[in-house]
Amino acid sequence: MSLKVKNLKVYYQTLKGDVKALDGATFTIGDGEIMGLAGESGCGKSTLSNSLILLKPPMRFVGGRAELDNEELPIWDMEKMNNFRFKKISTIPQYAMNAMNPIRKIGKMVSEILKYRKVDFKSTLPELKRRLDLVELSHDVLNMYPLELSGGMKQRMVMVLSTLMNPSLLMADEITSALDVSTQKAVAKMLVEFRDREFVKKLMVITHDISILYQIADSIMIMYAGKLAEKAPTSVIINSPRHPYTKLLISSLPDIGVKYSQKKLTGIPGKPPLLLDPPTGCRFRERCPVAFKKCLNEEPPFMEIKKGHFIACWKEFEKNA
Amino acid sequence: MLELDKISKVYKTGTFGGKELLAVNKVSFDVKDGEVISLIGESGSGKSTIGKMILGLISITSGTIRFNGVDIATLKGCALKDYYRNVQGVFQDPFSSYNPIFKADRIFRIIREEFFPEIKIGEWSKKIDSSLRAVGLNPNEVLNKFPHQLSGGQLQRFLIARALLLDVQFLVADEIISMLDASTRVDVLNLLAELKSRGLSILFITHDLSLGYYISERAMILYRGGVVEMGSTEQVYYHPLHPYTKMLIASVPRLDKKWEEVEVKLKAKHSKLPTGCVYYERCLFADKDKDCAKRPPLIEAESGHFVACSHYMEVNESF
């Protein structure tokens, strides 16, 4: 069973026209897989995860297909998607910690959500308590108001809530970025635990922090300017990436043990293209150190060059051929 | 150049201001000319508060901050303005640092109005040009634009350019790259390192240990308002002595190895001690004996390497 996304296109409507934020995404996540989705701001990663669960204006469904466990997801229809949300697909959005109603006790909030989803609160309570233990939250938390909890505690609460119905797909959008490094580790490890215990079957972890993905993800997908650049198992992406963008990205990450005086890191000069009127051909060509003529005119397709290793780069296709 | 002597900040909280929150607790350190020192701590550690006190944005409850020997709390009016010629700051959120309804280069105009009213426009434009080039920006691309038309990296560099216009000697960089993309972070970091080689001192406030390691000579670890460890970057990163530092280093996600199997306990291990060591609750080495019941002072464990823990020798052995 898996999540199969084929050529998904979602644009943003603005006064000046459509911003092509997600322009043709094709990938698969299998059961038990934790896929990391990384890329800089504006690359389309949040658009991708939002479109799979709540595609609302100003987002507009343009084309493509998404299939979860052999069932097509009617993502263009907000009403029909209601049957999937929370039970089959769940999400932990960015700033989820601030998403809790400040004047509701947490237990009450949980029971309201479950009631809306037609799930009986009382029968779910024992499982809820077990999960709270798993994330090291005391049961008293159900009787508290959100402002009484720390950032990390709120994040863990939202994690428990989002996975309560054992969804098949869980999307976690930048859930560690606002946390301290020690809580980050605990939260990231919890995600893995949820997968190990089969509370969730497939996980999409969206973050710009690739080092976290190295620690917990099985595979990493890199996005750039609304398109997919590279997808491969984690060790391949980190140690032997092939897409020029991925290579530059990995080499720009400061790591403990690297000092300016010893080895100066380099960033990637330039800026990502504006997606209102994206350039023809490969969207990375202006910043790419190895771009050549074909990159200017034709857009490279996202293809598998080795088992499990997908890439969209003409140069790399040449090398393979 | 800059000297902090037992700086504390107390906030009154609760109804009628009955309770007190000790945000910064008797912190002392100094920064020399041309030195980059990292102030590392998690949220709630007080690091931003210290930065703001140095910049005069928050009042100091007790202790003194001396800049080139002068107590900054005594500065008012013209003297305070002179202070700002030498000491400047750059904040975390590039977009929030600009008034959204005005163009971004208005910040340069403000500097000219306040500090250099006698300079002519032509000469001033040249100054702006050279300042922008020094931070790696192309004047034609970034001038005359609104903040939302520029990227986060450009905005942060703009702010550094503004500081350079003032011949600044000391820069407080408060989490300046945490909101930037991975590819632009490095550029701003490299810029800071370059400026250091020209004599600028920087207080680099961050929660990200790898960034701190990259550009600073010395590092200070802050926990709940107090300094728990201080020393050269190599000492602190490779031979951490305080249990908190060790836990931090072990939690940093790295690209060359997986997280060690060091347990990060989230629930407090012990109950709070009202006047003892601030790390007591989460500490794996604490015991209720007298040492932890009093706030441990900073001891010099080896040359230049200070730690505030009475059990540091045990801690060192066990890891």
Next chain:
Amino acid sequence: MTKPKKRINEFLYFALKNKRLRVGLSVVLFFLILAFIGPLLTHYQWDAYVGPAYHPPSYEYWFGTTTFGQDVFTQFILGLKASFLVGIIGGGIGTLIGVLVGFTAGYHGGMIDEFLNMLTNIVIVIPTLAILLIISVYLKVRGVLIESIFIGFTAWPWAARAIRAQTFSLRSRDFVDLARISGIKPLKIMFTEIAPNMMSYLLMTFILQFGGAILIAATLDFIGLGPTNAISLGLMMNLAVLWGALPLGMWWWFIPPGVAIAAIVGALYLTNVGLDEVFNPKLRKL
């Protein structure tokens, strides 16, 4: 093309597109124009006895006549004018005081804020009706101006609170800190950094005060505490009820003023909601 022009154009575009704004403004403008050109349409005095009493609307008397034979349409037109006057003067005074108090309290905080807060709370709590009754005893002859001033001086606390909250939230923003470390004096920061950011908020506050003033005036007039030497919509309704329009079925006397007040105030609030959508990009629909 430089951005400023485009920004204003952007606002205008959304403003004209916004249904609520269009409807609200149209209604208010309609009544406003009526109040201005109305006196040209009638040649009667509002209190002169011009025709047969109890007369329903007819070709000569468009809104009929009162129990005394006064022309209701004339009264209506002049009453509209009075209501708008109260709205502008009363609303204007209320906004002005509210902005000064709220701004100062919000920016300085501390003791000044505590003191101004106390002042605001006291004014809210004062029983305005009782005070007005006392004033009415001493001032036998009152005009629209006095009424407006009174309303302005008692309705400002709500504006002050809103402005104070907004100032507080703006003051802790990073760009204010940047201004401080640029050596700018606090007063200058208030006017050059914070105030310009609040322009839209100030406009909306004024509109609310405007509508509120009209409503309060109507209420006061209705219970007889309004101007003594002029007609207003509220006074019309007061007189209508007093002189038995209800049992006599003289709907043309009290329904037009009532509908007018409800329509104007309702339209003002609708305009405000529309303006909120225009100023706040997140609320805009494409």
